[in-house]
Amino acid sequence: MTLTRALVVCLILTVVVLFGQKHGLWGVREAARPPPPTPAAIAFQRAQQEAAAREAAAREEAARLAAVAQPEETPDVLPPGEGREETFAACTACHSTAVIRRSRLSRERWDELIDWMVERQGMNPLDAEHRRLIVDYLATAFPEAPPAAGRRAVSPFLTD
Amino acid sequence: MKQKRQIGRPERGLLELYQDDPERADALVWGRRGALRGAALASMGAALGAAIPFAGRMPEGLLPAALAQPAPSGGGGQGGPQMIRLEGKEPLILQGERPLNAETPETLLDDEVTPASKMFVRNNGQVPEAPRDPRAWKIRIDGEVNQPLEITVGELEGGRFPLVTRRLQLECGGNGRSFFSPQTRGNQWGNGAVSCGEWTGVRLRDLLQAAGLKESGKFTGHFGADPHLSGDPNRQAISRGMRIEKALDEDTIIAIRLNGEPIPLIHGAPARLVTPGWPGSLSQKWLTRIWIRDRPHDGQGMGGTSYRVPVQPIVPGSRNDGRDFVDLESMPVRSVLTNIAHGTRLPAGTRNLDVRGFAWAGDKTVRAVHVSVDYGATWHEMRVADPANRYAWQRWSGRVSLPTDGYYEIWYRATDSDGRMQPHVAGNWNPQGYGANPISRAAVLVG
Numbered sequence: 045m046t047l048t049r050a051l052v053v054c055l056i057l058t059v060v061v062l063f064g065q066k067h068g069l070w071g072v073r074e075a076a077r078p079p080p081p082t083p084a085a086i087a088f089q090r091a092q093q094e095a096a097a098r099e100a101a102a103r104e105e106a107a108r109l110a111a112v113a114q115p116e117e118t119p120d121v122l123p124p125g126e127g128r129e130e131t132f133a134a135c136t137a138c139h140s141t142a143v144i145r146r147s148r149l150s151r152e153r154w155d156e157l158i159d160w161m162v163e164r165q166g167m168n169p170l171d172a173e174h175r176r177l178i179v180d181y182l183a184t185a186f187p188e189a190p191p192a193a194g195r196r197a198v199s200p201f202l203t204d
Numbered sequence: 205m206k207q208k209r210q211i212g213r214p215e216r217g218l219l220e221l222y223q224d225d226p227e228r229a230d231a232l233v234w235g236r237r238g239a240l241r242g243a244a245l246a247s248m249g250a251a252l253g254a255a256i257p258f259a260g261r262m263p264e265g266l267l268p269a270a271l272a273q274p275a276p277s278g279g280g281g282q283g284g285p286q287m288i289r290l291e292g293k294e295p296l297i298l299q300g301e302r303p304l305n306a307e308t309p310e311t312l313l314d315d316e317v318t319p320a321s322k323m324f325v326r327n328n329g330q331v332p333e334a335p336r337d338p339r340a341w342k343i344r345i346d347g348e349v350n351q352p353l354e355i356t357v358g359e360l361e362g363g364r365f366p367l368v369t370r371r372l373q374l375e376c377g378g379n380g381r382s383f384f385s386p387q388t389r390g391n392q393w394g395n396g397a398v399s400c401g402e403w404t405g406v407r408l409r410d411l412l413q414a415a416g417l418k419e420s421g422k423f424t425g426h427f428g429a430d431p432h433l434s435g436d437p438n439r440q441a442i443s444r445g446m447r448i449e450k451a452l453d454e455d456t457i458i459a460i461r462l463n464g465e466p467i468p469l470i471h472g473a474p475a476r477l478v479t480p481g482w483p484g485s486l487s488q489k490w491l492t493r494i495w496i497r498d499r500p501h502d503g504q505g506m507g508g509t510s511y512r513v514p515v516q517p518i519v520p521g522s523r524n525d526g527r528d529f530v531d532l533e534s535m536p537v538r539s540v541l542t543n544i545a546h547g548t549r550l551p552a553g554t555r556n557l558d559v560r561g562f563a564w565a566g567d568k569t570v571r572a573v574h575v576s577v578d579y580g581a582t583w584h585e586m587r588v589a590d591p592a593n594r595y596a597w598q599r600w601s602g603r604v605s606l607p608t609d610g611y612y613e614i615w616y617r618a619t620d621s622d623g624r625m626q627p628h629v630a631g632n633w634n635p636q637g638y639g640a641n642p643i644s645r646a647a648v649l650v651g
Binding site (some may be wrong): 078093095097099102103104105107109112113114115137138139140142143146148149150152153156157160164165166189 | 286288290293298299300301302303306330331333334335336337338387389390391392432433436439469470492504508509510519525633635
């Protein structure tokens with residue numbers, strides 16, 4: 045009997061001690077350690093980090109490209125002349141001036157180019173006066189280059 | 205060996221003389237019978253800063269290359285082209301910032317497989333924003349098919365269709381445009397709007413088969429995500445198409461990798477068409493849709509004078525609406541010299557010169573490459589390697605002799621498998637300047 049009683053008291057004491065320990069009434073308080081991450085969770089986290097890095101890199105690249113593609117140009121990048129400001133405004137609505145500055149075309153072909161811009165590239169049509177001003181400017185500032193290859197490059201058939 | 209230095213700066217006098225009155229200049233320089241005369245020869249030599257050993261063979265009316273074209277070195281030399289530095293790229297020749305266009309100097313094209321850092325850049329619209337999730341990028345195939353197909357880049361990567369890897373030449377339809385006289389409109393490309401990268405992707409024909417191409421499907425129409433320059437969301441920056449036969453070619457692919465890496469944004473990430481041998485505009489970047497049509501496509505960049513050439517040659521410089529033109533398909537034969545820059549100065553006493561480069565010919569192959577250092581009087585056959593695979597460019601190499609010190613021009617000319625050579629001048633002039641592939645000339649100075 046005594047043994048049984050002793051055992052029961054022991055059991056109760058053990059339960060009380062463990063209960064108290066678990067709920068922090070005494071003993072060393074130890075934070076519950078989270079379970080180690082599973083391989084799947086590690087992979088997921090890495091994928092998320094990579095995606096974020098990719099996104100940041102893409103945003104940076106886009107910003108860099110935008111900076112290159114939107115050069116801060118002002119009309120004085122073009123040679124002076126009547127119609128320079130109007131030409132700059134009309135053309136740089138879509139494209140930078142590099143392609144203009146590199147072109148050497150006759151007045152007829154500058155005129156034709158405006159048609160092409162309107163019909164094929166979605167440029168806003170110019171009223172007649174505005175158009176004359178711009179074509180005159182382009183033909184004066186960027187006239188057809190004399191053929192460097194000598195007299196044979198001048199076509200005897202060119203009448204248009 | 206070679207110094208990247210520009211040849212003694214051409215005196216303005218001679219160039220101006222030609223620009224003011226070419227006929228008089230020719231008469232002064234060449235004399236009535238077309239022979240380069242004593243004093244004039246000396247003055248041309250002085251302008252170049254060198255003796256001209258093969259002056260007797262210099263064709264009448266052709267300006268020495270050193271006067272006719274700017275040296276391409278990025279050294280900021282007088283008269284050289286403006287260069288552009290882009291992230292992850294070597295310095296390229298600036299054609300324009302908006303749209304962003306840049307050309308590769310010929311001497312940067314010396315690799316068998318062109319690294320992304322050396323690829324030319326061609327845009328018609330704005331560069332779109334990079335996709336947040338490249339694998340979720342969708343490509344739709346519809347029109348004349350039994351079962352419209354929508355497939356993601358992730359699925360393409362996943363191997364639902366066989367992935368193929370090929371070295372494919374990709375060339376702008378306007379490559380060589382600057383050689384036309386009179387000048388034509390558009391970017392003034394030299395020979396450097398070309399690359400030969402190693403592309404990985406799926407064959408377009410496998411996708412067309414999966415979608416069930418109908419008998420009535422005769423033509424493609426391509427769409428990409430790049431916004432129009434004006435920002436108008438209802439306009440395509442470019443939307444071209446090709447005959448169904450080319451779409452079914454085993455080397456026409458939807459690429460998802462370049463040289464083993466994801467495609468850089470500027471080159472069409474995450475997926476683009478690669479249609480080798482035909483104008484680069486058919487290799488739609490940022491590909492979103494292929495519309496199979498029962499008639500030729502009529503998107504932006506189709507019809508009129510766009511990517512079209514005359515069947516019946518027209519007077520250079522004349523006006524033409526292009527109604528009777530045909531679409532430019534296979535690109536013409538062309539070569540580049542990759543180990544010696546135009547304007548290179550060589551040490552005195554240099555008598556032998558190793559030269560090398562690449563040559564290609566659209567749908568065809570290159571049969572021969574010849575080099576002349578005496579203005580075409582004599583030609584020397586170079587070695588030409590076989591292409592690594594169909595549509596890869598071909599390495600050419602050899603050695604030429606220079607009898608004395610002085611000014612020389614290296615002329616290089618490829619011949620395609622049908623026997624067609626690069627001509628002496630750009631022919632079949634057309635308003636937008638397609639198909640110019642004349643013999644190229646690089647000036648060197650010995651001593």
